[in-house]
Amino acid sequence: MVEEKTDSKSTEKILALLERPEMEEAVANLAELLIAMNESGLLDLLKVLADRGVLESLMKYLMTPDFLRMADKLDKYVHVLEESGEILITEEKARTGIGGLLKAMRDPDVQVGLTKLIKLLKFLGTVKEQ
Amino acid sequence: MNGEKVLVVGGGAGGLLVSNLLAGDGKEVTLVTDNPEHYFQPANLFIAFKGESPESYKRSVESLLDPKVRLILDKLSKLDLGNRTALTERGKRLEYDYVIVAAGARMDYNSLPGMKENFETFGDYYSSPEAAVKVWNTVSRMKNGKLIIGVPDLIIKCPPAPHKGVFLAAEFFKKEKRDVTVELLYPSPHIYTEAELAKTIESKMKSFSNIEYRTSFLIDSVDTGRKVVIGMNGEEIKYDALVLIPFHKGPDIDVNPAEARDDDGFIKVDKRKLNITSYDDAFAIGDCNNAPTSKTGVAAHLGAFVVWKRINGRNAEYSGRTNCPLITDDEAIFVISDYDHKPVGQRFSRLKRLMEDLFVAMYFPSLRYPRKFEPIFDVYFNATEPHILGEKGW
Amino acid sequence: MGDKKTVDARGMACPGPIAKLTRAYREAKNGDVIEILATDQGFIPDIKAWIESTGNKLIELKQDGGVIRAVIEVTAKK
Numbered sequence: 001m002v003e004e005k006t007d008s009k010s011t012e013k014i015l016a017l018l019e020r021p022e023m024e025e026a027v028a029n030l031a032e033l034l035i036a037m038n039e040s041g042l043l044d045l046l047k048v049l050a051d052r053g054v055l056e057s058l059m060k061y062l063m064t065p066d067f068l069r070m071a072d073k074l075d076k077y078v079h080v081l082e083e084s085g086e087i088l089i090t091e092e093k094a095r096t097g098i099g100g101l102l103k104a105m106r107d108p109d110v111q112v113g114l115t116k117l118i119k120l121l122k123f124l125g126t127v128k129e130q
Numbered sequence: 131m132n133g134e135k136v137l138v139v140g141g142g143a144g145g146l147l148v149s150n151l152l153a154g155d156g157k158e159v160t161l162v163t164d165n166p167e168h169y170f171q172p173a174n175l176f177i178a179f180k181g182e183s184p185e186s187y188k189r190s191v192e193s194l195l196d197p198k199v200r201l202i203l204d205k206l207s208k209l210d211l212g213n214r215t216a217l218t219e220r221g222k223r224l225e226y227d228y229v230i231v232a233a234g235a236r237m238d239y240n241s242l243p244g245m246k247e248n249f250e251t252f253g254d255y256y257s258s259p260e261a262a263v264k265v266w267n268t269v270s271r272m273k274n275g276k277l278i279i280g281v282p283d284l285i286i287k288c289p290p291a292p293h294k295g296v297f298l299a300a301e302f303f304k305k306e307k308r309d310v311t312v313e314l315l316y317p318s319p320h321i322y323t324e325a326e327l328a329k330t331i332e333s334k335m336k337s338f339s340n341i342e343y344r345t346s347f348l349i350d351s352v353d354t355g356r357k358v359v360i361g362m363n364g365e366e367i368k369y370d371a372l373v374l375i376p377f378h379k380g381p382d383i384d385v386n387p388a389e390a391r392d393d394d395g396f397i398k399v400d401k402r403k404l405n406i407t408s409y410d411d412a413f414a415i416g417d418c419n420n421a422p423t424s425k426t427g428v429a430a431h432l433g434a435f436v437v438w439k440r441i442n443g444r445n446a447e448y449s450g451r452t453n454c455p456l457i458t459d460d461e462a463i464f465v466i467s468d469y470d471h472k473p474v475g476q477r478f479s480r481l482k483r484l485m486e487d488l489f490v491a492m493y494f495p496s497l498r499y500p501r502k503f504e505p506i507f508d509v510y511f512n513a514t515e516p517h518i519l520g521e522k523g524w
Numbered sequence: 525m526g527d528k529k530t531v532d533a534r535g536m537a538c539p540g541p542i543a544k545l546t547r548a549y550r551e552a553k554n555g556d557v558i559e560i561l562a563t564d565q566g567f568i569p570d571i572k573a574w575i576e577s578t579g580n581k582l583i584e585l586k587q588d589g590g591v592i593r594a595v596i597e598v599t600a601k602k
Contacts, residue, residue, distance in 0.1 A: 010193070056505040063513035068524055072479040241550070283550070284543035317546045319573035323539040325566060346577035348549065350602070362549070363579065364602035394547075401535070422536040469535070472566065 133158060136441070137216060137226035139206045139383070141168055141191040144232035144416035144430030146497045151438040153196040154501060160226075161195065162218060164205040168194055170493050171427070172455075174255040175291065177262035178373075179298035181270060184259035194497050206233070210386045211409050228411050228441055231397055232434070233381035235287060235417040235425060241377040242282050244352030251354065254373050255295060256287070268371045269299060274309040275370030280359055281316050282349040283377050284323060285394070287417050287425035290456035290465055292375055293322065293331055297458040300341045314343040315359065315367070321345055324473045327465065331456065334478055349374075378425065381418045396420040401469065402447040403440065404433055413437045423450040423469065432511075435504070451511065455486045462486050464514075466524075471516035475523025526555030526598070533562045534591060541567045542574060552598045557583070560594045567592050 017023065037043040048054060070077060096104065104110050134157050138149045141163030153159045173187035192201060204218040209229065216224045237257050239246040249257070253264025269277070277299055281292045288294075296314045303310040314321070314335075320328035321335065321343055335341045348362040352374070358366045380395025390407050391397055397414035398407050401421045406412040415433030417425040432448055439446035450469030455462050462483040463476035496503035514524070531548045533541030541562040548558050560571070568585070571594045575582045579600035586593050 010190075053505070056509055059506060059509040060513075063509055065513065065518055065520075065522070065524070068481075068513065068519075069522070072477060072481045072524060074481065284539045284546055289539050318542045319570060319577050323542060325569070346574065348546065348578065362601050422533075424539060472564070 134227040134441075135225065136160070137162065137224055137229045138232060139163070139209075139216075139230070140232035140234055140381075140416070140418070141165060142232060142234050142416060142430065143427050143497060144434045145230070146191070146194050147431060147434035147500050148230050148232065148415065148437055149199045150196045150498065150500050151434065152441065153198040155438075155442060157228075157441075158200075159196075159198070160200040160202060160224060161191075162202045162204055162206050162216075162224070163191055164203065164219075166191055166203050168497075169259055170490070172288070172291075172490070174259060174262040175294055175298060175457075177259055178253075178255040178265035179269060179295065179302055181266050184263065188259065189494055194494065196498075206383055208384045208386070211390060211406060211412050212386065214411065226411075229413070230437055231381070231383070231406070231412075231414040231418055232416050232430065233383060233418045235378040236380065236382055236395070237376040238379045239376055242349065242351060242374070244354050245282075245374050245376070247354045248352050248372055248374055249376070252371055252373055254376060255291070256376055265373055269302060272303070272308060272310050272371060276311045276313055276368070277303075277371045277373070278313045278315060278359060278367065278369040280349050280352075280372060280374045281314070282374060284317060285378050285425070286375055287378065288454055289323060289424050289426075290454050292316070293335075294455075294457055295373065296335070296341060296343075297338075300338050301459045303340055304338070310370075311340050311342055313367070313369075314341070315347040315349060316343065316345050317348050319346050324465070324467075326475060327463070327473050330463065330476055330478070334458070378417070380420075392420050401450065404436055404448055405440075413440075421448070421450070423467075424452045424454060424465070426452050426454050428453045431507070434500075451515075453511070453514070455482070457483060457486055464524075466514055466516055466519065468516055474516050474519045475521070477524065526553065526557060528557045528559065531558060531560045533560060533564075533567075535563055540564055540570070542570055545571075545574070549598065552601070554598050554601050556598045558596050558598065560592075560596070562592045562594075563590050565592075567594070571596075 034043070105114070136152050136157045136159045138145050138159060138161045141161060145161060145163065146168065149159050149161045167188050168191050169184065170187040173182065176182040177184055195201060202218065202222065204220050204222060206216055207219045208217040209231070210216065214226050214229070216226065216229065218224070239249050252268055253261035255262040255265055279292055279295050279299070292314060296312050300312045303312065321332045322328040335343055349359055350362040351360045352372065353360060357370065358368050359372065360366050380391055380397060385391050385397065397419050399405060399414050399419045399421055404413050404415055404419070406414050415437055416430030421429065423429060428451065432451055436446045436448045452465055452467050454465040456465065458478070460483055461478040461480055463478050464482060465473050467473040492503060529548050529552065531541070531544045533544045536544070541560055541564060545558065545560055552558060571582070571585065575596065581597040581599050582594065583597055584593065584595040
């Protein structure tokens with residue numbers, strides 16, 4: 001209840017809106033959409049999703065600090081996964097034996113890669129069933 | 131107990147939220163506010179530096195209020211905490227069982243010689259959407275020269291807003307290929323009041339060729355004739371356009387007892403319980419209080435929920451939590467801190483910018499239907515507590 | 525001998541004691557003394573940096589229990 005009405009204009013505004021010629025087609029389209037959504041069960045599904053409880057549960061599930069940190073760097077993860085993935089899925093013809101392995105280990109990039117692999121191994125060794 | 135009379139002062143985010151929450155409990159809520167319109171203040175940045183329309187970010191207070199709330203469009207002039215009465219400018223006398231002051235901070239242009247004249251010429255993005263339009267009028271027309279964003283004082287709402295203005299302005303000038311330098315004049319030794327975040331922000335600023343900044347620059351006065359900013363040590367810096375962040379004072383309410391307000395007029399509160407000094411039936415939330423944390427919408431939001439719970443006899447306390455966004459066109463960081471933790475380390479990212487956009491989209495509905503939106507905010511705030519994000523940051 | 529003002533910034537989170545110091549400094553004139561009390565540990569490097577970049581004089585910087593006490597003399601105003 002407003003002591004001094006300032007908003008009686010809003011009713012007038014809504015009526016003016018409904019009187020626009022474009023509204024007739026828009027409302028007709030909306031009616032068709034609503035009928036289709038209702039008949040397919042989509043409306044009921046949306047009602048469930050609109051229940052904040054579902055959205056809240058989904059958010060609670062996702063929003064851990066690790067998820068937030070990972071989502072923050074999504075572009076970097078995608079880049080690394082894309083590059084690594086490309087290597088993993090592409091058929092490789094060249095074979096590397098012990099000699100090749102030792103030679104490869106003289107490459108500074110491979111050496112850095114090995115450091116990363118060792119860090120990864122160390123971490124894997126600490127992963128516990130939680 | 132239902133039927134209790136609650137007086138809320140101020141139609142900003144804090145006032146609207148606490149009014150809607152208490153009205154939903156069956157309390158008799160009266161909201162006194164002098165502006166019939168509520169606007170989303172952070173949008174002043176979009177108005178000032180992107181030319182967006184103020185209309186997109188305004189709603190009438192009435193449209194954002196539960197119809198059960200009695201709305202009085204008037205300015206509150208007197209508040210008597212002892213007698214539980216208040217008086218409006220037009221002479222309406224109100225009695226209450228509880229009062230919640232959410233009147234915001236008052237902008238003051240008189241504490242710096244030249245500030246008032248400069249404000250009349252260039253506006254700012256703190257005082258109102260209309261003042262922000264003035265900034266856009268200048269920015270959109272500037273072809274070359276220097277735009278200075280000056281921060282004379284650090285007790286301001288949204289501490290990262292000066293930096294946001296700098297980034298958005300610089301990005302605008304870069305996109306439009308204008309030869310304009312944006313310079314930030316900041317009074318603390320680091321470019322942000324928290325040293326670690328200052329490094330992140332400084333690094334971002336350095337990546338722009340058209341951003342300059344001065345730290346420990348204490349603005350003494352402005353010579354609007356010669357277009358020069360004068361520092362307290364006498365140093366002068368020339369500008370073509372100048373946006374000064376106004377001084378912030380407490381709301382202009384005659385409170386009895388006078389000791390309830392500090393020297394700057396902010397209302398003294400218990401920093402966690404948010405009640406006004408020793409009164410357990412009077413509260414102050416948001417920018418108008420003297421809580422020792424940043425002045426930000428988040429504080430008003432969380433404060434509203436704390437006071438709502440306390441009035442209902444539940445135990446709730448404000449942790450001092452902040453979540454101030456510092457945005458550029460594409461990225462953002464959040465200044466996340468509370469009374470017991472300094473700001474968490476941050477990385478500029480598009481994810482955070484997206485989250486900010488989602489918040490803007492939810493803003494008005496979340497004021498009107500706080501109970502419906504609160505679970506979402508709760509999940510976010512809980513997941514991003516400073517002690518949870520910890521040393522690793524985000 | 526100028527005026528003495530005390531700035532109590534104990535328990536302050538971001539924006540911190542420098543914010544209150546800036547306000548007190550604005551009102552002050554050369555010769556005044558400002559005492560700042562703070563509990564935020566970041567204040568110690570901050571006040572040192574502030575003194576160095578503004579050119580004012582640091583008379584005392586002590587910590588007693590959890591409270592940091594800095595006393596400065598205003599000398600660098602024009």
